[in-house]
Amino acid sequence: MQLEVDVRAAGNSKGCMLTDSRLSQELRLLGKLAPRGYAIGLHIRFAAPLMTFHTYDAQWLQHYTEQGYGLRDPLIGWGLSEIGAIRWSALTVPDPFSIMTQAGEYGLKYGVAVSCGPLSSRSIAGFARHDREFTDAEIREISLSINRMHEVTEPPVALTQAQRDALSLIANGDRHAAAAAKLGISESALKARLTAARDRLLARTMAEAIQRAKEYRLL
Numbered sequence: 598m599q600l601e602v603d604v605r606a607a608g609n610s611k612g613c614m615l616t617d618s619r620l621s622q623e624l625r626l627l628g629k630l631a632p633r634g635y636a637i638g639l640h641i642r643f644a645a646p647l648m649t650f651h652t653y654d655a656q657w658l659q660h661y662t663e664q665g666y667g668l669r670d671p672l673i674g675w676g677l678s679e680i681g682a683i684r685w686s687a688l689t690v691p692d693p694f695s696i697m698t699q700a701g702e703y704g705l706k707y708g709v710a711v712s713c714g715p716l717s718s719r720s721i722a723g724f725a726r727h728d729r730e731f732t733d734a735e736i737r738e739i740s741l742s743i744n745r746m747h748e749v750t751e752p753p754v755a756l757t758q759a760q761r762d763a764l765s766l767i768a769n770g771d772r773h774a775a776a777a778a779k780l781g782i783s784e785s786a787l788k789a790r791l792t793a794a795r796d797r798l799l800a801r802t803m804a805e806a807i808q809r810a811k812e813y814r815l816l
Contacts (some may be wrong), residue, residue, distance in 0.1 A: 619749050623742045624650060630735055631724035633704050637743070639750050640718045641677075647812060648750055653725065657703035661696075669694050676712035676721030682740045684709050684730060685723075700725070709736050711743045720747040752813050753797050760794035763787055765816055768807045 627635055634653040638646030651658065667673070671690035675683065685697060685708040692698075700708075705725035714720045722743050724731070731739070756764070766776035777787040791803060798813075800806035810816045 620746060623746050627724065627739065627742055628652065630731075630739055631726065633706075633708075633725035633727045635722060635724045637720070637722040637746070639720045639746060640714065640752060641721060642718055642813075646720075647752060647809075653705065654703050657700060657705065660699070660703070664694075666694065666696050670696055672710045672723050673721060675710055677716070677719060680712050680714075682709055682711045682736050684736075686730065707731065709739060711740050713740075713744050713747050718752075752809070753815070756794055756797060756810065756815050759790050760797070761810075761816060763790040764794050764807060764810055767791065767803060768811075768816060 627637075631652075634651065636651040636653055637649060639648040640646060661667075671688055671692045672685070675688055675690045688697070688710070700706075704727045706727050707730050708723055708725040709731045711722045711724075712719060720743060722739075724739055762780060763776065766779060767773075771779065773784050773787055777784045780787065791806075794810070795803060795806040798806045798809045798815075800809055807816070
């Protein structure tokens with residue numbers, strides 16, 4: 598399983614650093630549980646995940662990408678229709694392109710898929726071994742980890758109107774003085790709104806905050 602690669606972990610505010618630390622801890626755990634790697638897509642919205650991580654074999658990832666398997670992957674198909682965890686060997690989703698067989702040729706012989714969250718913000722992940730099936734205990738531990746990652750990276754559902762107005766003006770190219778004048782507030786008040794929006798979006802910089810707000814459909 599391969600999802601679009603775009604690792605984004607915030608680390609500016611105290612909340613961001615906590616999120617970054619928790620994600621790193623979970624990824625270390627998952628790395629130990631999946632010796633042949635993993636692919637994780639958190640909060641898939643509008644056909645793309647907001648945050649992704651992967652450690653699969655580079656040659657497999659290149660082959661997967663070149664063949665355009667993302668839209669044909671039975672693991673992703675399963676994850677979009679089911680919640681929970683399943684061994685790859687138990688999948689009944691059609692695989693007309695033999696993606697799973699090809700993955701095995703690159704060392705991804707045994708695996709487990711995990712899916713959680715609502716369909717509007719689904720998280721899907723795949724984990725692989727080369728030597729044996731994952732045990733029930735390992736699958737439980739992996740599932741709990743993915744659910745924790747899903748929860749800690751939950752994007753905000755909204756910004757305040759004041760935060761949106763301030764962020765929109767900066768996104769459209771206004772400098773602080775001009776944006777503050779348009780809103781009828783002081784520059785310090787504008788900066789406070791922008792900082793609050795950045796922190797709410799778990800972004801390091803204002804540019805990242807604007808990007809995330811657009812991705813989350815908040816602007």
